[in-house]
Amino acid sequence: MTPSIAYLAQGKLYLKLREAPIREIESQFGQTVQERTLKMQRSKAWKNRGIMEMMMPPAALKQMEQQPEATVNVAIASLCPSEDGRLLYALETDDMGGIFAFDPGGDREDRLFHNAEFRVSHLNFDPRHKLIACTTTYRTGISNIATMAIDGARPRDITEGDSIDLAPRWIPGKGKALVFQSAGIGRNREGYVCDRAPFLIEKLDFDKQDVLTLASDPKSDLLGPQVGVDGLLYYIRRPYRSNRKPFSFWHLLKDILLIPFRLLYAIFQWLNFFSQMYTGKPLTAAGTKQTVDPKQMKVWGDWLTPENMKDRRFGEPDAPSLVPRSWELVRQADQGIPEVLAEGVLSYDLRSDGTIVYTNGSAIYAIYPDGNRERLLVGNLIESVTVIDNA
Known part of the structure; x- marks a missing residue:
């Protein structure tokens, strides 16, 4: 049966419920922030207009009037389903971030939490313990794993240290444990982050109060770990690239x-x-040429633009992969040899019946338990995909 999915593209949320057409979901809170910012901007511009008319030449004033109004960047950074049919998503603006719940049936949005201290991403909900696991990212460059009760006040960090901890996922079955990706960071003399180690996969067991490394590779980043209902470990493997450049x-x-x-x-x-x-x-005359910034997307810490995607294109003509073949979706047992399931994988998710849904940035595909593959849809600059049904 075709799964119901949701996906993010350029910070916007889209729903695809089985055979229904694709539907875009807009955040009411994000719209309110944009409208409030535009109102303040127009009010401030009206107050300053008299001063500007006295100080600036008419040609400059006319050119400024033709400029479009500045808008606030509002983007949905992560989403996951909850047990009551709602979608939980992390929303980011220029000044704040928060967690919201959306009911697709009633078109209602509820704000669970928001603040300006840190950004929230990589949401995952555990219906057994009524807990949301997420990533909290601070201005210092570190990212921690945090948890928050579905009716709680704010996320609480459960990992710490000079590291980048991302993408927590609850492990199905008995017990209380999750997996996540982690990498140590290096700083220069001024304290700024200048490099990081390869991402490895850790398991945090709440019952045993222990952290165990499940998979690591000094030549690869291991991203987005999940444990399926079959007990096997899934993740994306891509070549590791250090930011430190040798002296030349x-x-x-x-x-x-x-x-x-x-x-x-x-x-x-x-x-x-x-x-x-x-x-x-x-x-x-060359100064009058208008330049348009190419669309770009940030995926697992890398900025992808049409320019650096050209040499990565492979696959179907109408849905070429935006990442190279070396971005592999793999599956492995405990201490086992990784099995490559697909190439050019940017994001993926698992369904409870064993179906794997993944995207290459241009299309979304499904791998069913019997081995059959199906293309579900074609999109543009797809950042992540999430399965939103449990059957």
Whole structure:
């Protein structure tokens, strides 16, 4: 039977209930934040208009009036189903983040928690213990695993340290335990994060109060771990890439030789800015060319844009993979050899009947327990996929 799924694309939430058409869900809270910000922006612009008219030339004022109004970035960063048919999702804006619950049947949104201290992502709900597991990310660069009661006040961190802990998933069956991915981070002398170790998979057992490493590979990142009803471990494996670049004398020499040209370019852009402000015209015709920032998406810490996706394209012509073949969905038993299930996998989820649903960024596929595969839909810049039915 075709599963009901939800997926995120460019921070927006879409529902696909079995054979029904795709439906976009908009956050009422996000719309309220955007409307309030636009109202404040217009009020402030009206107050400053008299001062600006006295200080700036008419051409510059006319150009500013033609600029579009700034909007607040509102994005849904994560979602998961709850036991009562509602969807739980993490919402992010420029200044705050929170957890919300949405009832698809009644089109009602309830706010469970929000704050400006940290961001929340990677939600997963356990109906047995009425707990939400999630990731809390702080401005210092660290991310912890946290839990929150479905009717609780705020998430409570259960891991700590100078590390990046992400993507918790409750383990089905008896007991209280979850799996997550973790990587140690390295800092420079100023205290800023400059590099990290490969992600490995940890198991946190609440009953035994113990943390056990389930899988690790010094050459690979192991992402998004889940334990299926079959007791096997599933995860995405991709090649590890360090952010630390080795010293190169030729790169240093190149940077030194380019200093005069970069300085001249900066001076030209400064003069070009004043020319546009006071005459309404740039210094060169090339300055009138409009550039459009390409759409991009952040997946497991990597920014993907149309430019760096070109060399990764493979698969179906109308749904090419946005990640390379080396991003593999694998399955392994305890201390077993990983079995590759699919290539070019950006995100996946497991159904209770053993069905695997995954996306390559352009389409969503299902692998059924009998081995048959089916393409469920084609989309654009799909960031994650979630199964929302339990049968």
